[in-house]
Amino acid sequence: MKTLAETQQQASAALAPAVYIVGAGPGDPDLLTIKAQKLLAQADVILFADSLVPKPLLQMVRPDAEVIGTANKTLEEILPLMIERVRSHQSVVRLHSGDPSLYSAIHEQIQALASAEIPFEVIPGISAFQAAAARLQVELTVPELVQTIILTRISGRTQVPPSEELASLAAHRASLCLYLSARHVESAQAALMEHYDPDTPVAVCFRIGWSDEKIWVVPLSEMATVTERENLIRTTLYVISPALTAAKARSRLYNPEHSHLFRRSQG
Known part of the structure; x- marks a missing residue:
């Protein structure tokens, strides 16, 4: 029977070398998306904003994964790490708090990754x-x-x-x-x-x-x-x-007097 570590290592082989920019959500591990959980469990390298992302979110990371906190690093230090790891055929999760579309500073990261011809994917999170x-x-x-x-x-x-x-x-x-x-x-x-x-x-x-x-x-x-x-x-x-x-209010969506494509009015 395979050990948990062996199973996780085997799963990681299917993860393409790339940077996965993952939204960690607000902090509750249960609010991670299923895709975020899978990527965290498979990635070779995890770079996470340790001042904004609580450590319990890393419980599912592979035991042999490289975990790097970035709270004390500049973009000029973070980008070469991601680029070098991907060029070395490793998968990298860049774990951001909340949702990457809001105040996450990914704009400059994805521009730099694209310029370096590094494949990347953005995975949304709960804000x-x-x-x-x-x-x-x-x-x-x-x-x-x-x-x-x-x-x-x-x-x-x-x-x-x-x-x-x-x-x-x-x-x-x-x-x-x-x-x-x-x-x-x-x-x-x-x-x-x-x-x-x-x-x-x-x-x-x-x-x-x-x-x-x-x-x-x-x-x-x-x-x-x-x-x-x-x-x-x-x-x-x-x-x-x-x-x-707010005082009591009602949407028309489920009102019996409201008809739409899937339901006729009962009024």
Whole structure:
């Protein structure tokens, strides 16, 4: 009978030499996609952002895999590692927190990999705003109340385009999910209050999906106070939305009076 290590090594042989940019999700290993789990179990090399990705996500990695933390590395150090390993016929998982399409800095990585003619694939993950909504047991698009979700951040060391300044986006009064902004929470709160009512509910979500996650639901006027009291300076998401305390509402999708391609109206 084959050992677990032998089985994993055999499975790895089927994984083509390439860089697999994998979304780790918010931190809960159970929220990894099945494809992400398979890649982690098969890859020869794992490069992971160890300041943002909790170590329990690496429990399924092969015992003989090379695991490299990148929190203390620059892109100029990370890229040659990935390129060299793939050219040596190894498979590389680049494990990012959340979903790679949001604030993951993969844009410059995929450009460099393409220029070096290194094959790569991007595997999506669950984002923190989705995990937060699940924890809060809410839908962020409630009929006749709010039908738009905005994912954004406030300007800091990385500037946002002038047309996307927070006060401008707040004018929509949509469900707004604010990333990477805890260090500038007072400015963020002031910009939001230009358009949202001070009593608008805000979920302050710290390390969603981690073992020490915390969530506070407070009025917008208390958003900065809670952040500063709890000393939240990173790994914090704010969900600002009237949907957090929405009254009873009903979608037309499953209403008996609503007909569509697969169902006739019963009204």
